[in-house]
Amino acid sequence: MELWNTIPYPCKEIPALHYLAPTAPSVDAAVLIFPGGGYGGRCADKEGTVYAGLFNAVGMHAFVVDYRVAPHHFPAPLVDARRAVRWVRAHAAEYGIDPQKIAVMGSSAGGHLAALVSTYTAPIEGERTDEIDDLPFLPNAQILCYPVICSPDTGLAHVGSYRNLLGEDASIGAQRAVDPARLVTETTPAAFIWHTTRDGAVPAPNALQYAQALWAAKVPTELHLFPFGAHGLGISPDDPHVAQWTQLMMQWLKNIMKWI
DSSP: OBSOSSOSSOOSSOOEEEEEOOSSSOOSOEEEEEOOSTTTSOOTIIIIIHHHHHHHTTTOEEEEEEOOOTTSOTTHHHHHHHHHHHHHHHTHHHHTOOTTOEEEEEETHHHHHHHHHHHOOSOOTTOOOSGGGGSOOOOSEEEEESOOOOOGGGTOOOHHHHHHHHOTTOOHHHHHTTOGGGTOOTTSOEEEEEEETTOSSSOTHHHHHHHHHHHHTTOOEEEEEESSOOSOOTTOTTOTTTTHHHHHHHHIIIIISOOO
């Protein structure tokens, strides 16, 4: 489904949602999935439709989001992410979804976008195009897999993701303005986060710093750090220890969020 009739920051790409229906008796919760790719590409199968299958198997509705990436810069990806949350809320009754049970999920740079739509609350010029944009854009939960978080001045950043998001010459101030760990408030939604400490592309302190900001704001947050594993594992089919994250996430959805 196309997200827009009139796209803010017009371009030839069409931001869209791809719906994957539950394969088990449905519940009234949904997840919007932002695949990774460094804000410059896509990992749609491993970090998109494969993830959707996990949720479909427990009855959740899943939407994989095709958001804009480089050469399109901020705020276009965030505008697309906000619109995706609003679009699902606007159509929630059609799918049997509770509009207060919408999670966002992302991996790597997609994790950055999921965290950013959960924390960046300032108005964005040009995004109010119709009545759907009058709906709230903050999700009700966030699920982050080896997320890009920290801005380059921290020495922990995935610099390529920030460069693709903001352009080559972005100031330190502009970079800090989209660092989700700096934007957390008490209204930030509950979080489930996992990372590996051997991630050579996005250091694990990205996840830790975000979790610490969430804890400081008293936002319910569950963090899992696995001792081994490279970046971009997805569901980790070849490492059963890291693969535990999927069941841990489902227990979080069941026992903490009470959605399944």
